[in-house]
Amino acid sequence: EAGVAQSPRYKIIEKRQSVAFWCNPISGHATLYWYQQILGQGPKLLIQFQNNGVVDDSQLPKDRFSAERLKGVDSTLKIQPAKLEDSAVYLCASSLEGGYQPQHFGDGTRLSIL
Amino acid sequence: QKEVEQDPGPLSVPEGAIVSLNCTYSNSAFQYFMWYRQYSRKGPELLMYTYSSGNKEDGRFTAQVDKSSKYISLFIRDSQPSDSATYLCAMTGGSNYKLTFGKGTLLTVNP
Numbered sequence: 608e609a610g611v612a613q614s615p616r617y618k619i620i621e622k623r624q625s626v627a628f629w630c631n632p633i634s635g636h637a638t639l640y641w642y643q644q645i646l647g648q649g650p651k652l653l654i655q656f657q658n659n660g661v662v663d664d665s666q667l668p669k670d671r672f673s674a675e676r677l678k679g680v681d682s683t684l685k686i687q688p689a690k691l692e693d694s695a696v697y698l699c700a701s702s703l704e705g706g707y708q709p710q711h712f713g714d715g716t717r718l719s720i721l
Numbered sequence: 722q723k724e725v726e727q728d729p730g731p732l733s734v735p736e737g738a739i740v741s742l743n744c745t746y747s748n749s750a751f752q753y754f755m756w757y758r759q760y761s762r763k764g765p766e767l768l769m770y771t772y773s774s775g776n777k778e779d780g781r782f783t784a785q786v787d788k789s790s791k792y793i794s795l796f797i798r799d800s801q802p803s804d805s806a807t808y809l810c811a812m813t814g815g816s817n818y819k820l821t822f823g824k825g826t827l828l829t830v831n832p
Contacts, residue, residue, distance in 0.1 A: 611764070647729065649809050649822025650765065663819065698764055706818050707753045707772075712764035 609633065611713035613699050619719045625687035628716045632680070632701030638662075639676055640710060641684050642698040650698055650712075656682065657705050686718075694720045724748050727810055727823025736832050740797040742808050744823045747791065750815030754786050756795045757809040759825065765809055769795065800830045 612631040620626050632639050638657050642650035653672065655662040658679040667674070671690070676682040686693055696715040702708040727744045734740055742756075753772055757765035769784040771777045777784045783796040793812070797804055807825040 647824065649725075649727075649811070649824050651822075652819055655819075700764075707813060709755065709767050709770050710820060711767065712757075714762070714764040717762070 611699055611701055611711055613697075613713035613716055615716055616714065617717045617719075619721065620689055621721050622691055623688040625685065626689055626718065627683050627685045628697050628699075628718075630682045630684070630699030630713060632682075632699070633711055636701035636703055636711075637679070638702045638705040638708070639682050640700040640702075641674055641682070642700065642712075644696045644698055644715070646695070653684070655705065662705060689718075689720050691720050694718060724821050725810065725812060725823045728826055729824050731827040731829060733829045733831060734800055736800060736802060736830055738800050738830070740800050740804070740828060740830075742795040742797075742810075742826050742828070744793050744810035744812075745791055746793075746812060746821075748812075748814070748821075749788075749791070751812040751821075752814035753812060754784070754793050755811040755820075756782075756784055757811060757822075758804075759807045759809060761806075768808075802830050802832050805829045 640655050641653045644650045653667045654664040654674045656676040674684045698715040700710040700712045702710045725746045756769040759765045774786050774788045781798045785794040809825040810823040813820045
């Protein structure tokens with residue numbers, strides 16, 4: 608079974624620029640999550656999708672972050688404009704359904720803001 | 722008080738040692754408890770998944786949950802250099818379903 612795929616693996620941009628991350632979940636997984644992991648911290652949930660719909664985006668900074676999951680499969684997360692404090696690893700995870708199903712993570716995109 | 726507390730370490734042990742990793746939590750609604758292993762520049766990998774109190778064993782790994790004390794543990798027997806990684810506890814429960822992580826403990830197993 609192929610795992611969660613993410614790209615790019617690394618990205619370096621200057622502050623105020625925009626950036627986008629892509630995620631392809633495990634086949635058949637209805638629920639997709641985006642997390643932000645700052646160095647030395649555990650992952651923090653940004654947004655959760657169930658198929659096409661948003662289940663929880665309460666911790667997504669909506670003035671600069673946006674995410675979509677078209678057709679209930681792939682997802683993109685965008686930051687515009689980026690701030691220095693956005694430097695982090697952005698992790699995508701998926702699970703069969705939401706609720707208490709175990710989540711499986713991709714290797715993330717490491718974002719550095721100059 | 723943070724919802725999940727985990728000592729970040731670092732923890733350094735010799736090969737073959739028994740390792741004990743721990744987390745405490747404050748939210749009594751948590752019912753599902755997980756341990757993830759995260760190698761450098763990789764995503765978290767699910768190691769153990771337990772429900773409510775009790776023990777679960779998988780090879781060299783044993784997860785323990787004590788809901789009365791709000792305390793969970795991961796034991797690694799006969800530790801190997803390949804076990805060197807950051808170990809994250811995570812938990813969820815109640816109507817929210819959101820996974821709450823600890824900060825992670827950095828473990829190094831020296832040959």
